[in-house]
Amino acid sequence: MDAEFWLERWQRREIGWHQDDINAHLQEYWPSLGVDSNTLVFVPLCGKTLDLLWLVSQGHRVIGVELVETAVQEVFAEQGLTPTVTDLPPFRLYQVDELRILCGDFFALTPEHLAGVGALFDRASLIAFPPEMRQQYADRLATLMPVPVPTLLVTLEYAQHERPGPPFSVRSEEVHALFDARYQVESLARLDVLEESPAYLKRRMTQLHEQVYRLSPSP
Numbered sequence: 001m002d003a004e005f006w007l008e009r010w011q012r013r014e015i016g017w018h019q020d021d022i023n024a025h026l027q028e029y030w031p032s033l034g035v036d037s038n039t040l041v042f043v044p045l046c047g048k049t050l051d052l053l054w055l056v057s058q059g060h061r062v063i064g065v066e067l068v069e070t071a072v073q074e075v076f077a078e079q080g081l082t083p084t085v086t087d088l089p090p091f092r093l094y095q096v097d098e099l100r101i102l103c104g105d106f107f108a109l110t111p112e113h114l115a116g117v118g119a120l121f122d123r124a125s126l127i128a129f130p131p132e133m134r135q136q137y138a139d140r141l142a143t144l145m146p147v148p149v150p151t152l153l154v155t156l157e158y159a160q161h162e163r164p165g166p167p168f169s170v171r172s173e174e175v176h177a178l179f180d181a182r183y184q185v186e187s188l189a190r191l192d193v194l195e196e197s198p199a200y201l202k203r204r205m206t207q208l209h210e211q212v213y214r215l216s217p218s219p
């Protein structure tokens with residue numbers, strides 16, 4: 001999945017992952033992370049998710065990163081907000097009050113960009129990467145945030161041979177393999193969501209589970 005792939009998805013408006021509502025798991029389980037309200041929250045591969053604004057509404061400062069500029073612009077435009085735009089090569093920074101979005105490649109981030117981050121929300125970010133890139137993603141997060149931060153992670157599980165990704169199926173064994181070294185990984189919820197996922201039913205898929213994890217920094 002290169003930049004061109006994601007640009008095309010946005011250009012063709014093939015953004016089936018985007019939710020018109022705030023993510024239900026975020027609202028239900030974020031409080032269980034126990035992070036202070038003014039904590040700076042990192043949202044990698046943020047798209048134009050409304051979750052960014054919900055986190056701000058909870059008193060957080062938020063920093064997202066998103067490759068595709070249209071997505072970043074729509075976050076603000078859809079709220080009637082006019083962001084300040086600053087060139088910060090290789091990124092462009094969009095900002096309104098407590099919400100900052102770096103437009104550019106996640107893999108170009110440096111620890112300085114994320115200085116002060118105290119929590120992370122990943123919904124459809126890890127699972128946007130093909131298998132060979134997921135270890136790179138986890139390694140990169142560890143480099144960017146040498147001190148691990150409380151994380152809420154939402155993944156999907158299905159029979160990978162029944163459809164290609166993204167989103168990719170990431171099973172719990174893999175989540176543990178990726179994060180156990182730095183985190184205590186706990187499953188908070190596992191939901192069968194096949195019946196409410198028309199795109200998956202249309203493909204005659206046999207299973208689809210949404211899985212929510214809390215990653216707590218290891219003592």
Ligand SMILES: C[S@@+](CC[C@H](N)C(=O)[O-])C[C@H]1O[C@@H](n2cnc3c(N)ncnc32)[C@H](O)[C@@H]1O
Pocket residue numbers: 006007017018019044045046047048049065066067068071104105106107123124125128
């Ligand atoms: C599956 S979407 C999920 C978006 C968001 N997390 C949500 O829940 O709506 C993945 C997003 O990551 C962006 N993306 C993909 N690769 C990226 C990268 N290397 N750096 C930054 N953003 C990336 C894509 O443009 C896309 O908007």
